């Protein structure tokens with residue numbers, strides 16, 4: 062099926078939040094902290110501005126608890142006299158003219174009495190820098206399997222490595238935006254978002270307002286990638302405060318610079334591996350430490366850390382594993398959800414490390430993976446038994462075959478010895494990614510979903526999951542069409558509106574198709590049953606039964622309902638961090654073929670192959686688009702995207718100097734699927750959205766290592782970093 | 798904070814009368830001469846199909862055709878379009894979108910109007926492909942969703958249907 066809203070987007074008719082016609086409204090804007098930490102001594106309103114024209118809101122205008130609630134109450138909606146990161150919101154202004162508002166913002170001076178900030182998560186904070194608990198640790202987690210110390214002591218080979226990844230900005234092409242207005246007593250929030258119910262959850266305590274009087278509606282959303290998971294709650298609160306104070310409709314649209322410098326980003330990470338192996342390359346022990354920069358507030362950091370450590374040992378079976386994770390408080394902008402959610406960092410480290418190990422031991426890097434790849438019946442670091450019928454060796458083989466791995470490698474050796482300044486290399490990464498919420502997360506979420514049969518026979522999907530480009534509307538339509546034998550034109554997917562749709566959970570974690578899509582199937586079955594039909598009834602028969610039901614039950618609504626039930630046999634121990642971390646995993650091998658220019662230190666990706674097993678593929682074009690887009694973000698995280706920080710502030714908050722790839726920076730991305738239907742996903746599907754980003758960076762860096770004979774361990778591998786690396790005389794060592 | 802401060806206010810900006818051809822139809826409006834064409838289209842003329850992605854000429858989301866050539870409307874002061882032809886996404890024929898639709902050229906849609914306007918320029922000028930690849934010609938439009946393959950393939954198919962010759966752009970790499 063073609064993307065349902067595709068034509069509307071292609072013709073520019075799709076109406077995003079900033080496109081909606083509005084009359085008599087105010088523009089809202091935010092005054093932010095200039096300083097990473099300190100007490101607000103004074104707020105000065107400059108001359109030359111008629112402040113009487115403005116609506117001004119500060120923390121004393123917050124009716125309830127001053128917090129943006131999701132996991133903790135630690136992040137203020139507006140700084141209450143103390144700031145903990147640069148660009149922290151301090152004041153809100155609104156005015157009918159956007160221009161006047163823009164000119165007024167710099168006329169407000171926030172004077173901060175500075176306290177010593179902590180800006181580097183890798184160093185131990187001094188006593189005067191402690192701001193969270195007794196040690197600035199936001200969250201600590203541990204996974205233990207077997208006896209790592211003993212196994213390491215006995216291992217004939219031990220290889221260590223430290224790997225670092227930088228912050229990454231989402232750069233969804235549509236910046237954050239939100240409208241707030243009162244409809245009678247009901248406060249309406251309408252904007253760009255991934256999780257309408259997260260906004261409700263944040264607004265209830267902060268506004269001290271009952272849930273019934275808050276209505277959140279998702280507008281078409283121009284990309285999210287996790288950046289519109291938790292952040293829009295802050296924006297919604299700000300817009301709401303301005304609307305409540307002014308009694309008017311308020312629109313807040315961030316420009317690109319504000320969006321880049323002030324919103325969440327991917328957590329920077331430092332990951333240390335100490336790995337014990339036998340002579341043949343069999344993994345005996347994996348001792349891993351994962352440290353994340355959490356930034357100034359908790360946001361979703363504990364769950365990002367959780368996903369990072371669960372995946373940190375890679376898709377390998379090792380008897381003795383210890384993974385220590387901690388997320389550190391810093392006075393940096395809060396880091397938050399970003400596609401992959403900790404797993405790209407984890408895989409960058411393990412998959413780079415596998416190549417380092419192979420080289421040190423003189424084993425082929427592919428062979429090293431083959432030996433250790435989880436087999437049917439093998440276990441992950443948390444002790445989850447993998448029995449999914451997926452031939453992981455075949456995934457790996459197919460990717461190598463498509464990429465022409467062996468042939469290219471030999472060609473590169475010859476060419477590299479002859480060419481004056483170009484060096485080519487090919488590298489691979491093997492990855493896995495658990496879809497849906499971690500551990501008991503889905504049980505706690507207890508998602509609910511409805512399908513409504515209308516008097517005219519049409520069926521409507523009532524779910525809180527949103528479309529942001531990944532194809533929710535199309536896939537939901539396909540699932541209903543398939544389940545009920547319906548014509549897609551008779552299927553409506555409701556606009557996510559918390560006064561109409563039940564809470565089917567957030568649109569995150571690759572869960573929409575696998576988890577929510579499955580609920581949709583159950584709800585379709587329930588709808589059919591309520592009309593008195595059996596499970597085999599389809600098409601016109603269902604339609605007629607729905608129409609007949611309405612004639613018999615005038616004025617009533619016909620709802621098929623579903624509520625999340627975990628797949629049988631899933632057990633997770635949240636205390637010990639053991640058991641079935643996810644219902645299932647998707648698997649992939651990604652191969653990058655690169656060329657390094659020794660004159661400019663630029664790395665060009667010549668070819669990229671991604672082969673994945675994601676259960677049943679429901680829509681080839683959409684699935685392929687997810688893979689290609691994810692790979693693109695992973696490749697550019699590896700090579701281009703660098704947040705430049707000074708005193709805790711992002712200095713390059715512009716597309717001019719924060720670089721994302723153009724058409725010319727990427728090769729065609731070649732995609733192939735292997736399909737093993739997953740029994741508990743909609744039509745056999747597993748999650749797909751995050752997986753492709755996970756292995757791209759290590760594949761690219763492994764290729765650079767092959768090309769240059771050095772071991773890059775840090776991304777982004779910008780030309781500057783590569784120059785330093787190549788200038789050092791530390792070669793890969795080990796047998797050539 | 799409940800008090801509001803008062804101070805002086807700057808003078809009203811001067812406005813200029815500007816006539817041009819918008820999507821084939823004569824248009825006249827009054828606007829401050831330095832207003833961005835992007836804002837004129839979106840907020841003054843009710844044509845919100847043209848998007849803002851960066852406001853500094855990097856992303857191409859705001860692309861329109863000015864006298865037939867793609868420009869970033871965020872960088873064009875509206876006075877510069879006096880007497881000229883402006884074409885926006887709204888002028889393009891939905892019937893011409895089939896290949897883009899089929900190939901997955903759009904995902905979130907935020908870059909899409911700019912992408913499609915640039916694509917419309919390429920497919921009207923197949924001679925460009927004698928010297929440039931489609932990738933070269935599309936390099937002014939950033940897309941964060943697709944990884945670009947869906948865009949490039951959509952343009953290839955559209956060119957092929959229109960009988961475009963296989964220039965270097967037909968070889969993807």
Ligand code: FES
Pocket residue numbers: 848849850851852853854855856857858859860869870871872
């Ligand atoms: S908004 Fe004009 S180029 Fe980005």
Ligand code: FES
Pocket residue numbers: 234283284530902903904905906907908909939940941942943
């Ligand atoms: S489709 Fe989302 S940015 Fe291009």
